[in-house]
Amino acid sequence: MSLSIVEILDKKGAMTDIDLLKDLRSNFGEVSFRELNRELMKLELAGILRVSRLTKGKRQVEPTGKVNYRL
Numbered sequence: 001m002s003l004s005i006v007e008i009l010d011k012k013g014a015m016t017d018i019d020l021l022k023d024l025r026s027n028f029g030e031v032s033f034r035e036l037n038r039e040l041m042k043l044e045l046a047g048i049l050r051v052s053r054l055t056k057g058k059r060q061v062e063p064t065g066k067v068n069y070r071l
Helices: 002-012 017-027 033-045
Strands: 048-053 058-063
Touching: 002 033, 002 048, 002 058, 017 033, 017 058, 033 048, 033 058
Parallel strands: none
Antiparallel strands: 048 058
């Protein structure tokens, strides 16, 4: 799923976590918010993307431009 997240963000650019979840659900079927958060944390720690808070309950997810192929 990490690779799909990176591909979606490369294609569409920065987006909210809610919109990203909708795109993932269209590709993978049922994806929980918990699963998304786990993958986002892995990718953020790897330096591949940045997650920042927009408002309460809404986050902005954007690619950093650095690609690490060891996903």
